[in-house]
Amino acid sequence: MAIDLEGREEEVWALLAWRVKLWTGMDHSSVTAERAQHILDSLLVTLELGEEALQGNNALVQGQVPLEELFLLGRKRTNVKRKVARQLWRKVLDTLPPTDNLCCRETLRDGMAAFFRVYEPEFSPAEIHITCDYPICVPAEGQGIVFIQTYLERAYQENLFCARFDAQCLRQLWRRHGLGAEAIGNLFTPVLATALGCVLMGEDPRALAPSASGVARLQQGLLVKSRAQVEDLVAQALVRLAAALGLERRTLIRYLERAAMVVAADVFHGVERLTLGRVLMPV
Amino acid sequence: MELSHLTNPGLARQRDTETLLSCNRFTAPQGLSLTAGEALALSQRREQALRQTGRLEFGDGILQKLLLAFHDSPFLTPHDYADTLGELTEIFYTYKNECGDALTDDELLTVMRATFDGPCQGSVDLLAGRELAELAQSLRRVRPFDWDSSGDGGEDEEAMYNGD
Secondary structure, eight states: OOOOOTTOHHHHHHHHHHHHHHHHTTOOSEEEHHHHHHHHHHHHHHHHHHHHHHTTOTTSOTTTSOHHHHHHHHHHHHHHHHHHHHHHHHHHHHTOOSOOOHHHHIIIIIIHHHHHHHOOTTTOTTOOOSOOOSOOSSOOOSSHHHHHHHHHHHHHHHHHHHTTSOHHHHHHHHHHTTOOTTOOSOSHHHHHHHHHHHHHHTSOGGGTOOOHHHHHHHHHHHTTOOHHHHHHHHHHHHHHHHHHHTOOOHHHHHHHHHHHHHHHHHHHHHHHTTOHHHHHOOO | OOGGGTOOHHHHHHHHHHHHHHTHHHHGGGTOOOOHHHHHHHHHHHHHHHHHHTEEEOTTOSHHHHHHHHTTOTTOOTTTHHHHHHHHHHHHHHHHHHTTTOSOHHHHHHHHHHHHHTTTTTOHHHIIIIIHHHHHHHHHHHOOOOTTOOOOOOTTOOOOOOOO
16 A cells, blocks of 8 residues: 655655654764665655554544654554564464474564564564565565564464364375475465365365375366366365364455465466376375 | 655755855854855755765754854865855765764764864865775774664563454
8 A cells, every 4th residue: 555645745854854853863964865765665654554544534534634643643553563463473383383394483483583573663664674484375465564464464374274184184295295394385375275175076175185086087177167167166165175174263264265266276277287286296 | 755756955945045144143253254145055065965975964954053163263264165165065974974874963073173173274175085084984993883773672562463
């Protein structure tokens, strides 16, 4: 979301001057253009969050709110988001999947610890200072704390989903997919894909062990389907999977619906290239 | 949004010119004063120096401070007063960069004034080419620029997530 500041340049300049003064401790009347741009970018991120805080509040119409007030609202929202993200992080740690995958564990444990240690919402709210090497199925958008909160929220939903399966079944599945200790890849996607595949094949999704014959049949059956039809079948399979696993959390179901479309794309391309066996990896 | 969309040189120039002219009452006892044309030229030179050094100025700017820091120097004369102020302005911004902003405005002005009156004996060339260059070099050796390192842990935050 980009905030519209057309015609409010003088107000932005005054706000920027105030932020630069604070940043320099009022001891420097000038700063490098790079520093000023960085402070401006940070300012804009905070203003965007302030605008987000205003949404739904009919008493405050955007454009009538002084930017300084919007900034203070944004700063407050940044701090709330940081607290929420921190709580989410604890939940992510409590639900880490049973794996020795270094990328997953180091990003979610050590990387996030570093983020919360160095995150500086006052002058660098858009910077996360870490790389988040562990990929999640539906990539997070946004900058700074918005990105981290989304990332952790999604990682948490992925962990919750994986926790529905037996640890031994998960390890065997990840081994088949080459997701060992040194691998860099999302652990959740093959679990969801396999479970959905099993539902489509009429096999037990909890076992995460699709049969070779089942995968071959599914490959044949889907060959004549369009992308939209495959997506539709996968969406229907998700409903059956959710029922079979007793999934009720709305946030989890919503995330699975988005992730299922990623899986549907993988399945469609797998069928198209006759490599569905590499998506579902039969036992 | 880019910074270039925000700056208003015309407004800053007018403000600088008025400020510089108002300083004539402090510098008159030393026989130094600026004409409106000189004040405007000085303001334009400041803008150019900022552009060349890649800096942006906020608030009241440095010109008035610089003028008040140097106005009673025995090496300023009425005939080169405006020109010397222009050169000192350029030197100021250059060495703000060279020193990596390790010196505050007041610290740099104090050093400039002391060396201008002392070892440089009123030579801006020596000030820029020798004294301040040596200062910047020694600052780089002994004081790494670590302005970007900051942050707090916020260890005691309350649990607030309830998005399950």
